[in-house]
Amino acid sequence: xxxxxxxxxxxxxxxxxxxxxxxxxxxxxxxxxxxxxxxxxxxxxxxxxxxxxxxxxxxxxxxxxxxxxxxxxxxxxxxxxxxxxxxxxxxxxxxxxxxxxxxxxxxxxxxxxxxxxxxxxxxxxxxxxxxxxxxxxxxxxxxxxxxxxxxxxxxxxxxxxxxxxxxxxxxxxxxxxxxxxxxxxxxxxxxxxxxxxxxxxxxxxxxxxxxxxxxxxxxxxxxxxxxxxxxxxxxxxxxxxxxxxxxxxxxxxxxxxxxxxxxxxxxxxxxxxxxxxxxxxxxxxxxxxxxxxxxxxxxxxxxxxxxxxxxxxxxxxxxxxxxxxxxxxxxxxxxxxxxxxxxxxxxxxxxxxxxxxxxxxxxxxxxxxxxxxxxxxxxxxxx
Amino acid sequence: xxxxxxxxxxxxxxxxxxxxxxxxxxxxxxxxxxxxxxxxxxxxxxxxxxxxxxxxxxxxxxxxxxxxxxxxxxxxxxxxxxxxxxxxxxxxxxxxxxxxxxxxxxxxxxxxxxxxxxxxxxxxxxxxxxxxxxxxxxxxxxxxxxxxxxxxxxxxxxxxxxxxxxxxxxxxxxxxxxxxxxxxxxxxxxxxxxxxxxxxxxxxxxxxxxxxxxxxxxxxxxxxxxxxxxxxxxxxxxxxxxxxxxxxxxxxxxxxxxxxxxxxxxxxxxxxxxxxxxxxxxxxxxxxxxxxxxxxxxxxxxxxxx
Numbered sequence: 049x050x051x052x053x054x055x056x057x058x059x060x061x062x063x064x065x066x067x068x069x070x071x072x073x074x075x076x077x078x079x080x081x082x083x084x085x086x087x088x089x090x091x092x093x094x095x096x097x098x099x100x101x102x103x104x105x106x107x108x109x110x111x112x113x114x115x116x117x118x119x120x121x122x123x124x125x126x127x128x129x130x131x132x133x134x135x136x137x138x139x140x141x142x143x144x145x146x147x148x149x150x151x152x153x154x155x156x157x158x159x160x161x162x163x164x165x166x167x168x169x170x171x172x173x174x175x176x177x178x179x180x181x182x183x184x185x186x187x188x189x190x191x192x193x194x195x196x197x198x199x200x201x202x203x204x205x206x207x208x209x210x211x212x213x214x215x216x217x218x219x220x221x222x223x224x225x226x227x228x229x230x231x232x233x234x235x236x237x238x239x240x241x242x243x244x245x246x247x248x249x250x251x252x253x254x255x256x257x258x259x260x261x262x263x264x265x266x267x268x269x270x271x272x273x274x275x276x277x278x279x280x281x282x283x284x285x286x287x288x289x290x291x292x293x294x295x296x297x298x299x300x301x302x303x304x305x306x307x308x309x310x311x312x313x314x315x316x317x318x319x320x321x322x323x324x325x326x327x328x329x330x331x332x333x334x335x336x337x338x339x340x341x342x343x344x345x346x347x348x349x350x351x352x353x354x355x356x357x358x359x360x361x362x363x364x365x366x367x368x369x370x371x372x373x374x375x376x377x378x379x380x381x382x383x384x385x386x387x388x389x390x391x392x393x394x395x396x397x398x399x400x401x402x403x404x405x406x407x408x409x410x411x412x413x414x415x416x417x418x419x420x421x422x423x424x425x426x427x428x429x430x431x
Numbered sequence: 432x433x434x435x436x437x438x439x440x441x442x443x444x445x446x447x448x449x450x451x452x453x454x455x456x457x458x459x460x461x462x463x464x465x466x467x468x469x470x471x472x473x474x475x476x477x478x479x480x481x482x483x484x485x486x487x488x489x490x491x492x493x494x495x496x497x498x499x500x501x502x503x504x505x506x507x508x509x510x511x512x513x514x515x516x517x518x519x520x521x522x523x524x525x526x527x528x529x530x531x532x533x534x535x536x537x538x539x540x541x542x543x544x545x546x547x548x549x550x551x552x553x554x555x556x557x558x559x560x561x562x563x564x565x566x567x568x569x570x571x572x573x574x575x576x577x578x579x580x581x582x583x584x585x586x587x588x589x590x591x592x593x594x595x596x597x598x599x600x601x602x603x604x605x606x607x608x609x610x611x612x613x614x615x616x617x618x619x620x621x622x623x624x625x626x627x628x629x630x631x632x633x634x635x636x637x638x639x640x641x642x643x644x645x646x647x648x649x650x651x652x653x654x655x656x657x658x659x660x661x662x663x664x665x666x667x668x669x670x671x672x673x674x675x676x677x678x679x680x681x682x683x684x685x686x687x688x689x690x691x692x693x694x695x696x697x698x699x700x701x702x703x704x705x706x707x708x709x710x711x712x713x714x715x716x717x718x719x720x721x722x723x724x725x726x727x728x729x730x731x732x733x734x735x736x737x
Contacts, residue, residue, distance in 0.1 A: 079449060079450075080448070080449025080450065081448055081449030081450025081451065082449075082450060174586070174587055175587055276587070314450060317721065318479070318480055321479060321480070322479055349682045349683065349685045349686035349689070350679070350682045352682065352685040363670065363671070363672030363673065363674060363680045364665065364670050364672070364680075366674075366680075367658075367661075369658075370654075370658050370661060370662075371674060371675075373653055373654060373658065373687075374662075374674060374678075374680070374683040374684070374686075374687055375674055375675040375678045375683060376653075377653060377683065377686045377687050377690050378674075378678050378682055378683040378686040378687075379678065380686075380719040381686045381689065381690070381719070382686075383719055383720075384719050387721065410689060410692040410693065410696075411692070411696070412619060412620040412696075414620065
């Protein structure tokens with residue numbers, strides 16, 4: 049594969065800067081709890097400081113990060129952040145927004161459902177209320193919808209999308225398909241529509257399996273739920289094709305040259321398996337991979353301490369207990385650092401992909417300055 | 432004390448942000464319970480690296496890694512009974528696309544399976560098969576999404592077996608005699624904020640008051656105050672020289688100062704969480720070793736001492 053070869057040769061240090069310079073969409077993925085949101089914000093800030101107009105779209109940011117991004121008062125509308133103190137290049141701007149799944153879903157219904165009565169029926173449907181807010185897949189689906197909307201927005205040169213935290217990093221890519229499969233009214237028409245469209249019960253369904261499935265559904269879910277459900281689907285029927293078309297558009301967009309994926313992983317050796325899996329699936333899905341970011345790798349104390357004079361200088365007289373404790377702390381930290389460093393290097397070696405390492409910091413990141421430092425580390429921290 | 436209270440339940444659910452070590456805490460609790468002679472089952476959901484590799488498989492201490500689609504198929508098969516027909520439905524595209532994609536249904540089935548495991552009895556006996564079931568709740572990232580499913584389902588499905596099951600699960604979850612919810616956090620901003628929020632929302636949204644907060648990965652004090660002062664003095668003076676084979680003093684001072692900063696952060700978040708969360712807080716140490724049977728045993732001993 050020529051593409052693989054080219055990427056393989058690309059130095060770890062250049063893939064991310066190139067993507068931040070040239071791409072229009074950067075999707076930041078990874079398992080929950082690895083610092084995706086922070087990395088996404090840091091990369092967005094970096095691109096903005098380099099002169100691009102960048103939007104970072106995040107989902108459920110922690111409060112302090114939200115505060116640092118100026119997000120505390122905003123829901124789902126892009127808001128500009130003040131970068132002047134960080135010395136951005138001319139033209140550079142950073143906007144941030146938090147995705148509100150329910151409101152995005154509502155807005156879609158409002159926009160694409162012409163009939164006011166149908167619109168009201170959907171928005172008040174018990175089933176819709178569950179699907180649109182809490183349920184699995186809707187966050188991911190709405191993130192995709194939002195991405196499509198934002199990608200055509202002339203105000204932004206680059207959109208950095210922080211993906212929803214999921215059980216598996218991959219859920220983000222598959223959830224829209226699952227939700228679409230679920231919303232596919234042709235499946236529902238198969239057994240629900242003839243059931244309810246007449247407004248009364250009839251078990252005359254097209255096929256025997258259909259009838260079985262229906263009886264099964266009735267047994268599991270009860271009549272009331274099936275009624276809510278069929279009402280929901282009937283109301284949705286006209287929108288489904290539009291949903292599907294946009295989902296296909298997003299897929300094309302994400303496979304195109306203007307998009308790129310950054311996979312963030314935690315430093316534990318076990319986290320690498322997940323990163324490898326995500327990478328494999330991205331390649332299978334022909335999604336353009338940019339780089340791994342191994343976040344929060346503990347630094348080796350030997351590298352930070354002076355090693356030049358260490359061998360020759362005579363150490364001051366130390367209390368023996370203190371000397372022993374100092375050596376123990378050093379060795380403990382070094383053990384962790386080496387294990388994590390090996391894991392990150394292994395990731396790069398096994399995939400041949402650019403892999404950067406962001407060192408663990410001693411303090412939490414909660415301002416733009418901290419994000420700037422992380423962005424800088426991401427651009428130079430080779431595994 | 433708190434451990435006695437927790438282990439006297441039938442079901443112990445651990446919740447927390449991804450990456451805080453829920454499964455490690457859960458395994459340590461399982462080992463601690465097993466040491467007290469309880470028959471423990473550790474339940475994971477779709478774990479990438481199942482606990483069995485660490486816990487082993489003992490009659491009194493076993494683990495199961497639930498795969499949501501499998502649990503769902505099993506449920507349908509049991510409900511439908513007539514196997515031939517069930518298979519036909521299970522194989523049909525309608526089932527695949529509808530049932531397996533129905534939002535939240537898989538989570539509901541998993542919780543239903545947990546309930547079955549809690550209620551399972553040994554054959555010809557009133558004694559439960561497992562004295563204690565410990566569940567490592569999946570980190571959906573959306574806080575309590577997993578635990579909210581039974582409530583959402585019981586509201587969305589007013590009648591029928593799924594709705595009834597959801598209500599039964601909800602009763603089990605909300606019964607403080609049988610069930611305890613533990614929240615796991617680490618001494619870091621995002622995890623601490625989320626833990627405090629989770630504690631509040633568990634009570635408000637789901638009707639479960641968390642019984643305990645585990646603060647995992649705590650950096651514990653290794654130097655006395657005088658030693659910490661000496662470390663700062665030496666570092667400021669640029670002290671260096673060989674300290675031990677492969678260890679320079681300068682490197683060790685860097686490590687020591689990092690440790691002190693992390694220890695202080697640990698204390699800061701511990702205090703903050705003690706103020707913010709009205710539940711007993713149990714600290715567990717940060718481990719430099721990779722997680723394995725030995726480290727789990729160590730954490731179990733720490734739980735016993737808590």
